[in-house]
Amino acid sequence: MNQETLDQAPFPVLKWDHYGWAGEVVLPSWAGFQARRDAYGGGSVGRPPDGTARLSIASLDSDARAHPTAEQVAAFRHLMDNEAEVADAVARALVEYCPGEAYNGDDDELMDVSEADDLRPLIGLSEVHVLDVFRDGFACVGFQFGCVWHEEHGAGVMTHRGRVIATGQADCSFLEWIAEQGLDRRRG
Template identity: 35%
Template sequence: MIPGLIKAEFGYEGTIKLDSWAGFQSRNGGYGSISSSEDFDGSCRLATGGDMADNNPEIKDFHIKAYEFTIKNQELIKNMILEYLQKEYKGLQEEYGYDDEEKEQYMPDVLDISGFRKLIGLSNVHLLNVEKEGIGYVGYEFGCTWDNEHGFGVMTHKDRIVSFGGADSSFLTWIARKDIEPIEKETDDSKSEETDTQNKTEIIDNRKPWWKFWK
């Protein structure tokens, strides 16, 4: 079983402590808001099901394996997420378009991944009801200084980023299901190459609409 999880109205809920995220912002308030001015100790909400939690849940083996992978590889996963965020950060700065004074407050330039410690905090970890190769998908939901309303989220499968975008990117079941759908084989080589290119860039395309739709 997964320590500390108890049955809730929908799915199971509890807490998870990921020491690798200690020292970041404390974002355990509602909708990932700041809950304390003190540094985060790595404890946040853990829940099963994402947006497809039900009132008759089960803890399945793939949930347990996903949890164990998350605990064991937390430093690797943290660095993977932060490195990806850093790669996308300049584009995010341009999309939000803060003026110089606001930019310094909400989205200052970041020289390396350690610069995100004062800008983001982990608020929720989601163990989704979707699995691949016997291990479930895991979503990481964050609060951030540049978008207090929508935050940002990352969905992973083991040590791979599946989706990056608004907070809902961490818990939308259809994203995980889409990831496991087989790509239809094209008889025409050019169509196959085009499809492959689209799939490789989809992780970025999935990110861009979130603030445009919600603003």
């Protein structure tokens, strides 16, 4: 492998993507939801939604193309070992977010969201972010979704060790300050 690619377990093969490492991950719990692999989680890519999403690993030093930290490895392992439970927690957070905070009053379909299966025609996992924000040996992991209620800004959920620490628009899944605030709220 050259400096443009990284083959480091437990991650799939990753490629350098200007600021961090990127690849693909399959999370079976998200199969059957919308396929949202286009830019900004928009549209469908024409293949059946099998739970494949872009994987982004933040680099502590992008100039040096630093490899993932031990905390990022631990967080990704935790996600893969507990994928169904993490997906359930994320889906429950999205059910609370939609129609609640997400609802703008124009879409009756959102009023019927009361369980995770109700989200299937409304959202699709587009990207999983493993941040360089960590506590207690685990990095934060964000889940970015394209959604019908806000095509431009999508939806996002930030987790730490499988627990939801923030829910909001897509940027909630990758902004470091949101992860830090979520960790602080959980501690307090």
